[in-house]
Amino acid sequence: MTTYRSGFACFVGRPNTGKSTLTNAIVGSKVAITSSKPQTTRHAIRGIVQRPDSQLIIVDTPGLHRPRTLLGQRLNDVVRATWSEVDVIGFCVPANEKIGPGDKFIAAELVKLSRHTPVVGVVTKTDTASKNQIADQLMALQGVMEFADLIPVSAVDGFQVDAVADVLVSRLPEGPQLYPDGELTDEPEATLIAELIREAALEGVRDELPHSIAVTVEEILDREEREDMLDVYANLFVERDSQKGIVLGHKGERLREVGASARRQIEALLGSKVYLHLHVKVAKDWQRDPKQLRRLGF
């Protein structure tokens, strides 16, 4: 009889090392938010990999970084809290970038944890490097700390995606299924919806407002006269009046496009027609104000 294993895993690494993309590839459904710019994953969103002999729950964390604002400090606290709660950690380093001080900064934290929690070295984005470069990167990574396992993967061309899941599962404790069948994420719907709107709003203006947008979902209501329609009320917060103009666009055209794009994704998520009521508000310097941060869910 095979033993059933269940538990939690997370991927850590510098921003932009492919953690969210790998999580999505393993889970096979879009639950975490990916972006070409760093530090967009603000919530520990879990994807669940359900297999006959195991249940692997992946917690996606933001990248650890040197904090400059209160939000930065909070993000690092979230990262550390997550690390100490999981059963196995995947440390992601891309195949096409030299291992640098940022990676070593993270490795120093992981060494402390590795006495209790197995750490797997993951060389990501192998599609961007030659076989030799990948081999060199695996060697270099091995020099940084001692790993429970070491594995190369590409989330883009699918190379070894299942193998990464196998390795993580092999490090989980024996235990029963923790979540019921068919459940992909235990994040409240409102959080996922807020992330989808935020992602749509950042599309095309990431360089101008990378960290200045926050989204709250105020209400999700069934429409009385129509069973197949939900009304979603959301607020999009920017830090300054000047940013409001960027988000709105000429005569509000940009905001309408953002709303349409987010609505399509929310409809796919909820399996229902959605009317999205999206309002732009200015919350002055919300990243630096503890009260505002709490209100915005940080």
Ligand SMILES: Nc1nc2c(ncn2[C@@H]2O[C@H](COP(=O)(O)OP(=O)(O)OP(=O)(O)O)[C@@H](O)[C@H]2O)c(=O)[nH]1
């Ligand atoms: N070529 C290639 N690109 C990848 C791969 N995985 C991720 N990327 C790209 O790398 C960038 C960063 O990927 P993310 O998954 O957002 O990285 P992350 O580590 O979660 O980033 P943060 O949320 O900022 O910590 C995106 O532009 C991805 O498309 C891969 O396997 N191959």
